[in-house]
Amino acid sequence: MENDKLSRLLPDDVDRREAEGLDATWRMLDGIDAPTPDSDRMRARLDAVLDAVEHAAPATPPRWFSRSGADGVRFYAMQGLAAAAVLLVGVAIGRYVVPDTTRPADSSSEISAMRSEMRELREMVSLSLMQQQSASDRLKGVTWTGQLDRPSGEVISALLDALMHDPNVNVRLATVDALERFASREDVRRAAIDAVDRQMSPLVQIALIDFLVKTNERQSAPMLRRLAQDRQVNTAVRSRAAWGLQQLG
Amino acid sequence: MFTHSDGTVTDETLMEAVRKGDLAKLGILFERHHRALFDFLVRMTGNASTAEDLVQDVFVRVLKYRGTWRGEGRFDTWLFRIARNARADYFRTRPPDAPIDEAAEHPSGAPLPGDLLVRNRDVARLQRALMLLREDKRELIVLARYRGMKLDAIADLLGIEVGAVKVRIHRAVKELRDIFLRLNESPSWKTTNSVGSCPTT
Numbered sequence: 001m002e003n004d005k006l007s008r009l010l011p012d013d014v015d016r017r018e019a020e021g022l023d024a025t026w027r028m029l030d031g032i033d034a035p036t037p038d039s040d041r042m043r044a045r046l047d048a049v050l051d052a053v054e055h056a057a058p059a060t061p062p063r064w065f066s067r068s069g070a071d072g073v074r075f076y077a078m079q080g081l082a083a084a085a086v087l088l089v090g091v092a093i094g095r096y097v098v099p100d101t102t103r104p105a106d107s108s109s110e111i112s113a114m115r116s117e118m119r120e121l122r123e124m125v126s127l128s129l130m131q132q133q134s135a136s137d138r139l140k141g142v143t144w145t146g147q148l149d150r151p152s153g154e155v156i157s158a159l160l161d162a163l164m165h166d167p168n169v170n171v172r173l174a175t176v177d178a179l180e181r182f183a184s185r186e187d188v189r190r191a192a193i194d195a196v197d198r199q200m201s202p203l204v205q206i207a208l209i210d211f212l213v214k215t216n217e218r219q220s221a222p223m224l225r226r227l228a229q230d231r232q233v234n235t236a237v238r239s240r241a242a243w244g245l246q247q248l249g
Numbered sequence: 250m251f252t253h254s255d256g257t258v259t260d261e262t263l264m265e266a267v268r269k270g271d272l273a274k275l276g277i278l279f280e281r282h283h284r285a286l287f288d289f290l291v292r293m294t295g296n297a298s299t300a301e302d303l304v305q306d307v308f309v310r311v312l313k314y315r316g317t318w319r320g321e322g323r324f325d326t327w328l329f330r331i332a333r334n335a336r337a338d339y340f341r342t343r344p345p346d347a348p349i350d351e352a353a354e355h356p357s358g359a360p361l362p363g364d365l366l367v368r369n370r371d372v373a374r375l376q377r378a379l380m381l382l383r384e385d386k387r388e389l390i391v392l393a394r395y396r397g398m399k400l401d402a403i404a405d406l407l408g409i410e411v412g413a414v415k416v417r418i419h420r421a422v423k424e425l426r427d428i429f430l431r432l433n434e435s436p437s438w439k440t441t442n443s444v445g446s447c448p449t450t
Contacts (some may be wrong), residue, residue, distance in 0.1 A: 002395050002400075003358065003393050003394060003398075006418075006422065009393055009400060009414075009415060009418050010418065010419045011253055011412070011415045011416055011419060014419060021426070022419075022422045022423060022426060024421060025425060025426040025429065026394065026422060028371065028375050029375065029379070029390070029394050029395075030394075031375070032292075032375065032376045032379065034288050034291050034395070035291060035297045036284075036287075036291055037287040037291075037297075037300070037301060038281065038285070038301065040285075042279075042283060042301060042304060042305065043276070043279065043280070043283075044304055046276065046279050046305065046308055047276070047307075049308070049309060050272050050273070050275065050276070050312070053272065053312065054272060067450075084396070117313060118277065118310075118313060121309055121312070121313050122309070125305075125309060149254070151361070155396055175426075228343065232309060245286035
């Protein structure tokens with residue numbers, strides 16, 4: 001490799017003896033190994049993304065696009081007038097209200113558009129991973145939702161679906177964690193209450209009870225009381241439910 | 250140029266096809282470059298799982314920003330530019346990964362012959378020194394030593410002159426050697442630098 005000899009990469013005025021000393025360190029760097037990537041798994045993830053992008057629903061033309069005849073002409077005329085009005089208002093605001101910062105505004109709106117596109121793609125990747133056969137991919141998908149700034153309702157629905165139906169306990173547990181961000185939503189809290197009963201895994205049941213206590217969800221009290229008294233329920237779950245009841249007062 | 254002398258299609262031609270909508274070609278680019286990207290990112294972050302996520306993120310970005318590919322420069326330089334941004338963005342929102350611990354110095358735990366033991370210990374300390382090195386300096390060493398990138402390609406990637414690259418490599422290796430020597434004097438020596446941290450200047 002061309003860069004094996006450090007002296008070729010140094011400025012010409014470096015002292016020869018110093019260069020030789022540094023070269024020993026440079027050569028020793030060769031001994032540091034790096035792990036090899038799991039190429040198959042990474043390729044599968046990329047293919048999932050490509051698949052999601054290629055099969056994303058094509059944008060359907062708006063309904064007004066198919067208008068025809070007099071209705072259509074009138075409609076387009078109205079649209080034209082509305083557009084002109086918006087343009088005039090925009091120009092007026094630009095001239096009299098907003099200071100002359102056109103360039104920065106342009107670039108900042110471009111950046112925000114790019115960010116928004118990036119967000120959409122990340123969301124698509126998360127959703128796509130959550131539909132994979134491999135549990136570790138689904139787990140990644142659930143974890144990726146934590147990176148989304150403002151996830152859409154579709155992501156929350158996918159998380160709720162995973163909580164209820166994913167066959168893997170680890171995925172369901174990760175989903176409980178991921179849903180904590182949305183604890184302010186009533187549908188999420190309600191789904192958490194429903195899920196406690198449906199879960200077969202005591203671990204997930206306990207995680208859900210903790211979630212309900214953390215979010216102070218008092219509507220879960222009847223369900224917790226029932227669990228705490230049901231002798232057929234796992235002992236750890238029963239005692240957690242009793243503890244949860246106590247916490248909720 | 251559309252193909253290499255051996256008949257293989259150039260990266261730039263493949264990327265042009267991706268830009269025009271032939272997304273399957275991204276798979277070929279992935280096969281060609283994911284190992285190099287992973288190696289760069291794992292040496293920069295010290296964490297294989299993070300590096301794997303970042304490689305994924307890089308290709309997602311390539312896909313997303315395929316329209317911005319102008320075909321004016323080398324594809325791998327463009328790709329590494331995206332990788333640097335992805336890595337910087339990643340650590341902007343997360344704390345750095347845990348530094349390499351002492352246990353990593355003896356990964357197998359099995360007894361080694363004298364010379365080999367000393368050499369292994371030295372290499373482990375050098376690895377630790379590399380991770381303690383300031384990030385922008387570590388990046389230069391990784392690009393030049395492990396990726397074998399030419400000086401003009403590094404200059405292009407970092408947006409500086411070739412002469413400046415040489416000066417920075419000199420400083421980086423000098424500092425690496427100093428940290429390594431200090432670690433040898435006192436194995437518990439630590440710097441205020443942390444793994445994965447952003448450059449301070």
